[in-house]
Amino acid sequence: MLQILLNSIVYASEIAVIAVGISLAYSVVRFANFAHIQYAVLGGYFTYAARGLGLGFPVATAISAVLTGLVAIIVERLVFHPLRGLRPEAKMIASWGVALAFRSGVAAVFGGAARVFDVETDTYLLGDAVITSLDLAVVATTIAAMVVLQLLLYRTRIGTGLRALADNRDLAATRGIPPDRLTALMWFLAGAFAALGGTLFALETRLQPDMDLQILLPVFAAVTIGGLSSIAGAVAGACILSLAQNIAIGVDFGAVLSSRSWFLPSQFRDTIAVAAMVLVLCFRPRQLRSGGVR
Amino acid sequence: MQRFIHSMVGAGAVALAFLSSGAQAQSKEPIPIGVIANLTGMDVKTSTDMVRGIQIAADAVNKDGGVDGQPIKLIIEDAQYKTQEALNAATKLYDVDKVPAVIMFGGSSIELAVAPIAKQKGKIIVNTSSSSAKLGDFPGTVYSVLPLDDIVGKALGEWTAAQGVKSAAFVVPNNTFGTGLMDAAATAFEAKGGKIVAKIAYSEGQPDYRADIQQLVSSKPDAIMTTGYGDDSRTIFKDARTLGLKQVWYAGYPSILTVENEAWMNGHLMGVDNGGLSGDVAKKVGADYAAKFGKEEPLPHVFYGYDALMLIARAAAAPGGFSATTMAKSIDGYQGATGAIKWDVRGQRIDPPIDVISYKDGKFVTTGQQ
Amino acid sequence: MLDFLVFAVTMIAIWSVVALSLDLQFGLCGLVNFGQILPFALGAYGPAISAAHGGSISAGLALGLAMAAVGGVLVLAPVGRLSQDYWALVSLGASEIFRLLMVNVTPIAGGQDGTAVARVSNPLAALGLALGLLLAMLLLARRIDRSPLGRLMRVLREDDLLVATLGRNPFRVQALVTVVAWLMAALAGALYAHVVGFVAPSSFSVAETFIVWTALILGGAGSLLGAVVGTAFVQFISVSTRFLAAWSGLPFDLVANLRLGIFGVVLVLVFLLRREGLVPERKVRVDAVGP
Known part of the structure; x- marks a missing residue:
């Protein structure tokens, strides 16, 4: 049981860092950005490339975060800004186009085969549960990233501006907050967090151009469970989702009912993520019609 | 006019010669x-x-x-x-x-x-x-040119039993290749008196296989029989290593597996493969x-x-x-x-x-x- | 050369029906279905499930259509409670749940490896069936488009409250459109299964949904002809880039990736440069007539 809990925390950490970026963007520009998943993949590859130049992990990840943040700003200027007058659905569709182009671009540059980060891990035993030094590093990084984001949003002028922008764009503009610059900053943050999350995900698994599909479902499920525009909600969503998934595939249901061991095959992990999202959406008491929490 | 025709014919002949020489240089039709x-x-x-x-x-x-x-x-x-x-x-x-x-x-x-x-x-x-x-x-x-799975599977089951392995768990990809090899190997292994304690068929392309490997740990086999391809097999090995598995891996087509950690795998992976390699x-x-x-x-x-x-x-x-x-x-x-x-x-x-x-x-x- | 062209046109006709189905849902009714591949997959899995369990072709067709009609209503059920971007995620999730089930539950229809179904072995017969289906579906869609229902759908697209004030139940309009549109896509899926002769989950991924979306947006959402033109264009890109690949002399894996990237670039460019699509929706002007 402890193992299930540990697995849940590690997986939730990988998902949460990517998920908060989607929420952040949604709260300001009001559409679910599919290209965000590609920012995560791109970030993973940037880190890999920077590692290839002989840089250490912290430096490589920082460079990757900055680069991906800039990419997110460029995409905003070239695509989303000109489309700002359209309905959210239209922007969602356009964001898928961006994602598709990025995906092929990554595969064209780095090749279709998987790549793996070289990390030496130590294994620790907690009773009969196992955790690795890499797991601990991933969880610690995630917590640190969340604290930084929280401080940024609630303890700085920029954060106040961003939250004002998310609450009411017009009002924020009349108060003299430059919305375009703040939006650009928001995209930078979203891109940087995606890069960090993508790097953590790739560290625990591997890098490959089609890893976007492995990230897409759980991340969007987490964000949706949390209510799309709430950053704390995205983190909570990631935790709930991860716990649900790991319990479903980690508990020996056979032993509960009979003497024979039976597990739900782990390939149903994504099915559980999606089903959880659909169920939460269908049975959520709060009305979600007006496009998220305000 | 006649001069014109002459020059045309001449030019045509030159062009023709050029074309045919080009064709010859390219040897025959590919x-x-x-x-x-x-x-x-x-x-x-x-x-x-x-x-x-x-x-x-x-x-x-x-x-x-x-x-x-x-x-x-x-x-x-x-x-x-x-x-x-x-x-x-x-x-x-x-x-x-x-x-x-x-x-x-x-x-x-x-x-x-x-x-x-x-x-x-x-x-x-x-x-x-x-x-x-x-x-x-x-x-x-x-x-x-690829031999059928049941041939290598049968060889794997028999050979593993011949190494003195009494109980084994399977970890294979969930496709015709993986399950086909598993079924043939399991039949051969059991015919020689071996016992199968777990059969895990994993879905390809998953981010990690910890849950699958944890099931395997709890079944406590003497050895693990496996097959699979590059990236997925590497992830399997990585998760098995971090979860502290010490068993020997007996594999069908070991050469198509991707070893993740040389030191950990040293002497712990063997099996039967299509020969000639x-x-x-x-x-x-x-x-x-x-x-x-x-x-x-x-x-x-x-x-x-x-x-x-x-x-x-x-x-x-x-x-x-x-x-x-x-x-x-x-x-x-x-x-x-x-x-x-x-x-x-x-x-x-x-x-x-x-x-x-x-x-x-x-x-x-x-x-x-x- | 002929068979190749025949197969390409057959595929254009089949996918055009899928785009047409999405056009009814999104172009006319405003439903953002990000799981458009699901009705197509259900239609294709009818024959596949039937074949895997020794059933007949007609049983497979009936099964596919029934699954699509039921599936459509199920997926639509929460639409009234959600804004369109949430519902889009629900529909996307539904299509992935189905695909993952087909991948992982082998007894249904062969799992990841799929199932062979009876194949229309004469390419010209397949082409005839596909064109016949497309024509019938175009006529049906045109009829809906020009009917009072079509006008009501357009009103619903712009403002569902207005529909309610007109004394109509928005959900019932949406449900009717969904069932019709999903049956269309399911028919295309069933034909696809029998033309291709093999049904496997990898043919029904999220990427396929967005190729249909690219076709629809490119052709012009809300325009029936646009759905066909857009599909033809997208399939043309897909097929013609195979020839460009050989001509370019670039490494084979690089070319393969660039080919797929084109779809994304086209989708974005249409949004930026020609939002109304190649064949813009015709403007309907209805003057109030009499009291």
Whole structure:
């Protein structure tokens, strides 16, 4: 049981860092950005490339975060800004186009085969549960990233501006907050967090151009469970989702009912993520019609 | 006027001479050969390596003057691991490029969809990767250079039991290849008195397999029997290592697995494989691969791809040219990168040489034949 | 050359029906279905499930259509409670749940490896069936488009409250459109299964949904002809780039990736440069007539 809990925390950490970026963007520009998943993949590859130049992990990840943040700003200027007058659905569709182009671009540059980060891990035993030094590093990084984001949003002028922008764009503009610059900053943050999350995900698994599909479902499920525009909600969503998934595939249901061991095959992990999202959406008491929490 | 006609004729003659000399310099008309592989989507690395093997073989044939002076021209198409795209690629190759044969990499959803069309058109498919027994339903159309799973599976089960292993758990990919090998190995292993304590068939392309491996840990087997491809097998090994597994891995086709950590795996991975990979031809192909594509370690698919093209070239060079008949005879006396090849009446590879392979000090070594 | 063209046109006709189905849902009714591949997959899995269990072709067709009609209503059920971007995620999730089930539950229809179904072996017969289906579906869609229902759908697209004030139940309009549109896509899926001769989950991924979306946006959402033109264009890109690939002389894996990237670039460019699509929706002007 402890193992299930540990697995849940590690997986939730990988998902949460990517998920908060989607929420952040949604709260300001009001559409679910599919290209965000590609920012995560791109970030993973940037880190890999920077590692290839002989840089250490912290430096490589920082460079990757900055680069991906800039990419997110460029995409905003070239695509989303000109489309700002359209309905959210239209922007969602356009964001898928961006994602598709990025995906092929990554595969064209780095090749279709998987790549793996070289990390030496130590294994620790907690009773009969196992955790690795890499797991601990991933969880610690995630917590640190969340604290930084929280401080940024609630303890700085920029954060106040961003939250004002998310609450009411017009009002924020009349108060003299430059919305375009703040939006650009928001995209930078979203891109940087995606890069960090993508790097953590790739560290625990591997890098490959089609890893976007492995990230897409759980991340969007987490964000949706949390209510799309709430950053704390995205983190909570990631935790709930991860716990649900790991319990479903980690508990020996056979032993509960009979003497024979039976597990739900782990390939149903994504099915559980999606089903959880659909169920939460269908049975959520709060009305979600007006496009998220305000 | 007459001068004009003269000059026209003269110019025409010059042009004609130029054209014909150009044609001569290009030697004879090339023979087009099609390749269909998953260059995007799933199984990209294995597909790519198969294509590279084919390219190495084509280069070798063309360097030796081609097939009776005709060079081989490869036309490589992407199937995206999708049936419709495989059919698009196949109709293009057969109808537009007029290839007599296509070398295919892909699961059965790719190859079994193309096979009826090839049969209808009287063309050939050389299969390098799918081990579905249904491919045998197209005799005269489909030829496999990859042996059927049950042969290697049976050898694996018997050999593992012979090593004194009493109980084993299976970890295989959840597809015809994985479960087919598992069933054959399990039957053979149990027939020799072994006990199967867990059968885990994992879905390909998952981010991690911790939950699967944890189930395996709790079943406490003496040893683990496995097979699988590159990236997924690497993730399996990584999760097994971090979860503290110490058992020995007995594998079908150990050479297609990707070892994740040399030190941990040293002496802990062995199994039975299609033989010949330790032979001279394979060594030469491996050297060509290193020369052409750098230091990346070649997957065995390179060798299957190489043999597929070599057999087609042999069939084309036979008296009467390329046909189903010459294709069927192309294996006579052929010693390939994957050893000697023998086909049954259904075009499926039988009696492959079986090697016993161990992983030691960072590489696979052949320790014996079975 | 001929067979190749015949197969390409057959595929254009089949996918045009899928785009047409999406056009009814999104172009006319405003439903953002990000799981458009699901009705197509259900239609294709009818024959596949039937074949895997020894059933007949007609049983497979009936099964596919029934699954699509039921599936459509199920997926639509929460639409009233959600804004369109949430519902889009629900529909996307539903299509992935189905695909993952087909991948992982092998007894249904062969799992990842799929199932062979009876194939229309004459390419011309397949082409005839596909064109016949497309024509019938175009006529049906045109009829809906020009009917009072079509006008009501357009009103619903712009403002569902307005529909309610007109005394109509928005959900019932949406449900009717969904069932009709999903049956259309399911018919296309069933035909696809029998033309291709093999049904496997990899043919029904999220990527396929967005190729249909690219076709629809490119052709012009809300325009029936646009759905066909857009599909033809997208399939043309897909097929013609195979020839460019050989001509370009670039490494084979690079070309394969660039081919797929084109779809994304086209989708974005249409949004930026020609938002109304190649064949813009015709403007309907209805003057109030009489009291």
